[in-house]
Amino acid sequence: MTEEKRQKLQDTGLVEWSVFSELVAMDEDEEGFSKSLFQSFVDQVHDTFQAIDENLKSKNLDQLSGLGHYLKGSAAALGLTTISSQCERIQNYGHKINFDNFDINDLHKDQHNDTNITSSSSNTNSKDDSIPSNINSSSHTSKPTTNSSDSAISRTIPDENSDDFWIELIEDALEKARDGFAKSSAALNEYFDNEL
Amino acid sequence: MTLKVEQENPLVAGGSNQSGSNDFVKKLFLMLQEDSYKDVVRWTLNGDSFVVLNTNEFTKEILPRHFKHSNFASFVRQLNKYDFHKVKVSNEEKLSYPYGEDAWEFKHPDFKINDRESLENIKRKGPSVKKVVPVGTNGIGEVKVVQAPTCNHNFSQITNSQNHMKEQIESLKADNQALHQELNVLSTKYKTLVENIVAINTTEERNHRSLGILINCLLQAGIKLPPLDFPNPSLMTSGSPGTSAPQISTTNLPNPKFHVLLVEDDNVCIQLCRKFLVKYGCQVTVVTDGLNAISTVEHTKYDLVLMDIVMPNLDGATATSVIRSFDTKTPIIAMTGNIEDNDLVTYLQNGMSDILAKPFTKDDLYSILSKHLLTEPPKVDTDENAAAAIGAPTPVAPPAEVVSTVPVSVPVSVPVSVPVSVPVSVSGPGSVPTGPVPVPGSVPVSGTLPDRNGLGEPLKKKSRI
Numbered sequence: 001m002t003e004e005k006r007q008k009l010q011d012t013g014l015v016e017w018s019v020f021s022e023l024v025a026m027d028e029d030e031e032g033f034s035k036s037l038f039q040s041f042v043d044q045v046h047d048t049f050q051a052i053d054e055n056l057k058s059k060n061l062d063q064l065s066g067l068g069h070y071l072k073g074s075a076a077a078l079g080l081t082t083i084s085s086q087c088e089r090i091q092n093y094g095h096k097i098n099f100d101n102f103d104i105n106d107l108h109k110d111q112h113n114d115t116n117i118t119s120s121s122s123n124t125n126s127k128d129d130s131i132p133s134n135i136n137s138s139s140h141t142s143k144p145t146t147n148s149s150d151s152a153i154s155r156t157i158p159d160e161n162s163d164d165f166w167i168e169l170i171e172d173a174l175e176k177a178r179d180g181f182a183k184s185s186a187a188l189n190e191y192f193d194n195e196l
Numbered sequence: 197m198t199l200k201v202e203q204e205n206p207l208v209a210g211g212s213n214q215s216g217s218n219d220f221v222k223k224l225f226l227m228l229q230e231d232s233y234k235d236v237v238r239w240t241l242n243g244d245s246f247v248v249l250n251t252n253e254f255t256k257e258i259l260p261r262h263f264k265h266s267n268f269a270s271f272v273r274q275l276n277k278y279d280f281h282k283v284k285v286s287n288e289e290k291l292s293y294p295y296g297e298d299a300w301e302f303k304h305p306d307f308k309i310n311d312r313e314s315l316e317n318i319k320r321k322g323p324s325v326k327k328v329v330p331v332g333t334n335g336i337g338e339v340k341v342v343q344a345p346t347c348n349h350n351f352s353q354i355t356n357s358q359n360h361m362k363e364q365i366e367s368l369k370a371d372n373q374a375l376h377q378e379l380n381v382l383s384t385k386y387k388t389l390v391e392n393i394v395a396i397n398t399t400e401e402r403n404h405r406s407l408g409i410l411i412n413c414l415l416q417a418g419i420k421l422p423p424l425d426f427p428n429p430s431l432m433t434s435g436s437p438g439t440s441a442p443q444i445s446t447t448n449l450p451n452p453k454f455h456v457l458l459v460e461d462d463n464v465c466i467q468l469c470r471k472f473l474v475k476y477g478c479q480v481t482v483v484t485d486g487l488n489a490i491s492t493v494e495h496t497k498y499d500l501v502l503m504d505i506v507m508p509n510l511d512g513a514t515a516t517s518v519i520r521s522f523d524t525k526t527p528i529i530a531m532t533g534n535i536e537d538n539d540l541v542t543y544l545q546n547g548m549s550d551i552l553a554k555p556f557t558k559d560d561l562y563s564i565l566s567k568h569l570l571t572e573p574p575k576v577d578t579d580e581n582a583a584a585a586i587g588a589p590t591p592v593a594p595p596a597e598v599v600s601t602v603p604v605s606v607p608v609s610v611p612v613s614v615p616v617s618v619p620v621s622v623s624g625p626g627s628v629p630t631g632p633v634p635v636p637g638s639v640p641v642s643g644t645l646p647d648r649n650g651l652g653e654p655l656k657k658k659s660r661i
Contacts, residue, residue, distance in 0.1 A: 018557070019555070019557070022557060022558055026475070033471060036467070037468060040463050040464055040467060041464045044462075069533070070461070070506075073462050073464075073465055073533060073554055074464035074465055076554065077555045078468075084555075
């Protein structure tokens with residue numbers, strides 16, 4: 001039974017398997033060790049996400065960077081790469097380093113034309129899909145007119161010198177981190193019998 | 197770029213100069229070709245020079261008519277400017293010289309009878325140049341000569357700006373030195389400040405501990421106490437989320453091979469790393485910021501310190517450099533996610549013994565542990581541990597009850613069991629951890645427990661860890 005669960009979790013590809021199996025191996029001396037580890041991680045994520053939200057409001061980039069670094073460490077230690085990579089983005093953007101050359105224009109496109117990132121998240125929360133069809137090609141072909149009006153409506157894109165630019169990038173990273181966390185914790189919850 | 201332009205300018209100037217001045221030579225040439233004054237001035241027989249036979253007639257008749265010169269000397273000067281030279285006639289030659297004693301013969305390599313084309317090569321020399329241009333390389337020579345003053349000018353300009361730059365460099369050097377000195381002063385001050393803070397922290401903790409013991413005694417003696425605002429100084433540190441966990445805790449093992457201090461602010465990393473360490477056979481003490489790390493290392497000897505870098509209150513790098521001012525031996529391993537070269541150099545400069553990149557696997561950690569722990573005989577330190585641990589709280593523990601517990605712990609050969617067993621007798625109510633449950637307090641000794649329990653602050657750590 002556990003083998004089955006293991007296989008299922010591994011198949012999601014959400015956790016770095018070499019790290020995870022090492023953690024699980026620790027349960028041999030102390031039952032429930034890995035579970036308690038993930039439990040405290042879940043607590044930590046909730047606290048940190050909340051703190052990030054607050055600092056996004058006050059636009060405190062230094063704090064945001066610190067929080068990104070903080071969560072990155074524990075996410076990476078548990079092999080949750082989808083979360084740690086987004087936290088790394090937050091850490092760097094907080095220091096105004098666009099280390100992955102993220103194009104803010106993509107972000108503005110994404111906001112209007114529901115593309116790959118949000119569409120992948122729609123598996124878990126499909127209620128907020130304003131566009132009926134989620135497949136890129138169809139949304140493009142069916143609504144060519146809205147595209148042009150979208151670009152006219154879209155906010156002015158902040159430039160790299162303003163804090164708003166980095167805040168916007170961090171918001172994007174946080175959104176993706178949340179998404180990664182939602183999926184990872186769902187998969188892990190299944191593994192840990194809904195005890196996270 | 198500018199130099200090129202300046203080189204070209206004289207050429208242009210020379211060119212315009214030449215066309216104007218060449219008129220003089222051309223006039224002279226035409227006059228000689230006409231041969232209308234052959235008694236006064238004419239080509240020599242060879243045709244490669246001309247001769248003024250009668251300077252008086254030449255000055256009187258020809259100069260006013262053809263040239264602007266008022267006297268012969270001025271005419272000769274003009275000739276010299278075009279690089280004509282008077283042909284010298286030696287005394288012997290004078291006897292056979294066909295043009296008479298008073299004749300002035302002038303020669304220019306490009307001034308020949310019936311040779312109009314060569315005239316173009318004759319150019320006026322630049323002003324104020326005395327040097328005679330070698331014959332044959334005339335064209336180039338002229339350019340060089342015309343350039344010379346500009347070069348001179350450029351040279352002086354360059355020298356000036358060089359001097360200016362030298363001055364600037366000097367002043368920058370001075371500035372730099374001043375800044376360096378200031379920086380040194382500041383970093384010394386900073387270190388002293390950090391050390392002072394650590395010292396104050398330690399004293400605070402000791403006072404807190406003593407007061408806790410006193411309060412306990414009073415309570416046991418049945419004296420009722422007013423409610424006190426008496427927070428634990430080591431818990432007052434502000435930090436990132438999740439650091440509400442106790443600042444200092446020690447995991448005890450029945451037979452530890454090594455005593456390791458883990459300095460880390462991330463709860464998940466603490467749990468994981470502690471687990472790995474315990475499995476390796478280490479007794480682990482955990483502190484969650486740099487300041488506590490310093491004060492903890494100050495009164496307890498550890499076999500190894502694992503130091504996170506980014507932490508609240510004081511970062512690991514600074515903490516390490518402060519620790520190095522009193523402890524040069526204990527291996528301190530930096531645990532960090534920043535593994536860029538610059539950072540690594542900084543860490544090593546701060547006195548870190550090694551670097552463990554985050555996130556690390558169990559094997560990564562174990563190889564570092566083996567590298568730094570297995571090189572020296574591990575046994576001696578347990579005794580030192582006991583001595584250090586006991587040494588620290590003794591001056592702070594005047595109450596008789598507590599003092600009496602200290603000697604009890606001395607004969608025990610394994611000091612690890614001491615912090616767990618001893619407090620039971622001292623502290624009254626409250627949760628007392630037994631077995632390998634973490635014990636709070638920077639020093640795994642009796643003194644740490646009573647204060648917290650006595651204050652009615654039951655440890656909530658158990659739920660956390």
